[in-house]
Amino acid sequence: MEIFFSDIPEEGLPISGKLNPAWFQLPEDDPIRISGDVEYDLTLYAFDETVVFSGHVRGPVELQCVTCLEYFPWEADFPAWQSELDIEQRQVSFDPREGLRDEFLLEMPTTPHCDEMIDDRVCPKVDLLAKFEHDETPLEAGPEPAGDDVWGALDQLEKD
Numbered sequence: 001m002e003i004f005f006s007d008i009p010e011e012g013l014p015i016s017g018k019l020n021p022a023w024f025q026l027p028e029d030d031p032i033r034i035s036g037d038v039e040y041d042l043t044l045y046a047f048d049e050t051v052v053f054s055g056h057v058r059g060p061v062e063l064q065c066v067t068c069l070e071y072f073p074w075e076a077d078f079p080a081w082q083s084e085l086d087i088e089q090r091q092v093s094f095d096p097r098e099g100l101r102d103e104f105l106l107e108m109p110t111t112p113h114c115d116e117m118i119d120d121r122v123c124p125k126v127d128l129l130a131k132f133e134h135d136e137t138p139l140e141a142g143p144e145p146a147g148d149d150v151w152g153a154l155d156q157l158e159k160d
C-alpha cells in the first residue's frame with residue numbers, strides 16, 4: 001500500500017484494513033505474539049514533516065508474563081490511537097502499514113503480569129511462591145532437617 005503525501009487532503013484521508021500476523025515478522029521466542037489480524041481504522045493528516053495517524057487500532061495478541069513466563073491472550077485495543085510518522089526530506093510516499101506495525105509493538109506493555117491483565121487470573125508463579133511462604137510445616141518430617149543431610153553428603157564427598 002503506497003500513499004502519496006500529495007493525496008492527503010486537508011480534512012484527512014481515511015484508511016482502514018488489516019495487518020496479518022506475518023506482517024510483524026516477530027521471531028518465535030519474542031515476548032509478543034500476534035495471534036490474529038490487527039485491524040486499523042484511521043484518518044491520516046499530513047503536516048510539513050510528519051503524518052499523523054488518528055483513529056482505532058486493535059488486535060489479538062499473546063504476551064509473555066514476566067513472572068511465570070507463560071504466554072497469555074490479551075486483546076490489544078486502542079480506541080483513541082494517535083501516532084506519527086516522520087517524513088524524510090525527499091520522500092513523496094509511504095506505506096502506512098510500516099509505521100503502524102512498529103508503533104503497535106511499541107504500545108505493548110513492557111512488563112506484563114498475567115494476573116494484572118486478566119480478570120480472575122492467578123499467576124501460577126505468584127501462587128506457588130505464596131503457598132511456599134505461608135506453609136509453615138516442614139517439607140520433610142524426620143529427626144533432622146533435609147538441609148543437614150545435603151551438607152553431610154557434601155562433606156562426605158570432599159573427604160573421599
Ligand SMILES: [Zn+2]
Binds near residue numbers: 069070113114
Ligand atoms: Zn504470570
